[in-house]
Amino acid sequence: MTREPHRPLRADAQRNRDKILAAAVRVFTEEGLDAHFERIAKEAGVGSGTLYRNFPTREALVEAAYRNELARLCDAAPDLLAAMPPHRALHAWTRHFMDYVTAKFGMAEALQAVVDSGTDPYNESHQLIQAALAALMDAGVAAGTIRADIRPADMFAALTGIALACGKPHQRDQAERLLDLTLDGLSPQCHPTRDRTAD
Structure with missing residues (x-):
């Protein structure tokens, strides 16, 4: 765009x-x-x-508010990697992801009105989020703390599933338990790995 x-x-x-x-x-x-x-x-x-x-206009404010939340999520990845080891950075980033999802769900009605007006506030959002995830996961693979066979698209699908299942504020405790379960599954010590570049 x-x-x-x-x-x-x-x-x-x-x-x-x-x-x-x-x-x-x-x-x-x-x-x-x-x-x-x-x-x-x-x-x-x-x-x-x-x-x-x-x-x-109301539509301009809604779209800007959503895009700002998206930018905050994606911009957090390099900041977290600069401040802590990759596995901790990914853990912290998944919490930012849930904050983003909660805001997005809360604004669903307002965002739908923006879509109905002919603007796509979600344009490029999946690509931007997966790029942030790729940076975090690549750093973890390089550090030996994340399995090399899991792609950013796989992790994004898992996070999206958690968000759809329990993305409301009152479900946050359950969401964090599921995030921890998913992150545990990335450990190379518990699972044999297959290099994701081999496919």
Whole structure:
């Protein structure tokens, strides 16, 4: 997808935009598509004019809030790898994945309205998530802590299954148990491996 170049926002303007997007996720999750812009502005600690200057339509705000959650998830991968060993980074990232899923499910009604308007907020999301997973898993394989025969697409399918089964906030404990079970299955010490590049 081609995006027009744009000038970076000033630091204070970027902070306001970030606060608006975080507040939008919370409010759309709680109130659905009928959430008032004034409530979002109040939650973000900005004026209504600031919100409308950044996001003149409801669809623009919903799409930007979703894409921001997606970017936070994908950008977390290199940061985690820089801060901790690969197996711990993957463990931490799967928790970020569940946060992303919870936000996505909470905003489902609002996101559907964006889709109905002719925009695809999910464009490239699967590819971006799998690229983040690939970076984490490749680092684990190189470190000898992750089986070499499991592809990022396999792990994404497993995570998606967990998300569909228990992606609601009240199911978080069960989701984390299933995440741990899945991550345990990646250990090369418990399973014979087959090099995934051999196929």
